[in-house]
Amino acid sequence: MAPQRCCVLEVGSLRAGYGAIEILRGVDLTVGAGEIVALLGSNGAGKSTLNNNISGLYRPFGGTIRFDGTDIAGVASTRIVEAGLIQVPEGRRVFPNLSVRDNLELGSYRRGKPKRAQNLERVATLFPRLRERWMQPAGTLSGGEQQMLAIGRGLMGEPRLLILDEPSLGLSPLLVEEMFTLIGRLNTDGLALLLVEQNVVQSLAIAHRAYVLENGRIALSGKASELAQNPELRKSYLGH
């Protein structure tokens, strides 16, 4: 029997947490091919916990995580990256002691190595500001530049699904605008994206579908355009 292939990513009844503390209490979520899916939720709702369990940094307590039809729950992060599921983490987590170029090269440490030179060129074209700082240690970049570098590093691994965890966090309004434009552009090229954000309005404007995570469960989900009109969501997240 062929595995069911509804989507690139399919999370089912996922339970996860830290030690004895359960943070996610049965989360269901899917990302289809070529989709931007927004994952919204207040601080501490468990969004990063979900990402890090998907990426194999933690072993889930229970439930399933399917990527391209294969169960990856509890699989090592190296294998998950190898399969093309790549996360750009919250707080960027670039290598501060390595140059911009070396950071990008390590993005293709596990995957995408044959086309490293070509992809380096592509990332440098996408982020001209990184090209200007090519040999500079990443720790000396501004927050916005580090975010670009983190995304660039993710792209170097030729992702089939890119998870972006709060890419607009700490950026100036102008840079936030730029970031969302970029995310739209990546998706136009066919890349599936799971976008974790607290920036509700802009995320719903760009996403196809969205989920709202509350108390370890999905409280709301649906088409982004419809959620944008949802009175409950407007009340909790926009204050009107």
Add this chain to the structure above:
Amino acid sequence: MFDPQILIAGVLNGLLAGGIYVLVAVGLTLIYGVLHIINFAHGSLLMLAMYAVFFLWRLSGIDPYLALPIVVAGSFVFGYLLYRGLIGRLSHGRDENILLLTLGVSIVIDNAALLFFGGDTQTVEVPYAGDAIEIGAAFLPIPKLISFGAALLICLVLGLFMARTDTGKAIRAVARERQGARLAGIDVEKIFAISYGIGIACLGAAACLLMPTFYVTPQSGYAFVLVAFTTVVLGGMGSFVGAAIGGFLIGVTESLGGLLLGEQLGQIGISLIFILILLFKPTGLFGSKA
């Protein structure tokens, strides 16, 4: 005071002796930089490598210098497996456990060495042990010149490896940003083991360079590890360049200390440096703030 010729000779001899310290310290600082622990087994593993050199010579007649590739490779594999099979496995990723495990490993190795090799002093006899060249008043032993050159060369190769290869870059990445490394698909545990292996391989090289002029007993590691620890603190914990420059500085201090205070007291200078650094610049010459 002293004839400047003698001072120069003292400095030169100190620099030459420093090559060994550099190798031992570079291994220690690499392990510290990546694993964030002091490798308490460093001295014991150096001693073990020295016995390996001794037995290769005694049983197969292999010259210590020619044994270098074998001992370096063997030390790497030994360090890698020691980390993979024991230290990493039993520590469950907790730094303080790694620290204690290296201490335990060192106790086991020291006592095993005493049990199997005995407490006697063992030396390798090579025909060139006493050869030297004279430059002015400086009398430079050939084995020390060789160890100095070889240490520099090894540092250079290691530096290039760290700067140019994917594995070297991954080691530097893991040293500062483990989670970012995991998300880039780097096998962090494997990088830990490789780093530990390289640190021990540096000891293997030091052992080969030492044995033509030194002796080995089950206690041989201690003296070097004290010096190496001072070197690492002097250079700045985890700093590569710091360890290299620190090693030479320590060599010179010891040599000049010996000139001024007599052979027996030369090492006092090292302890003095250690205390001064801790008092006035605890981050070391090349250390970062954190």
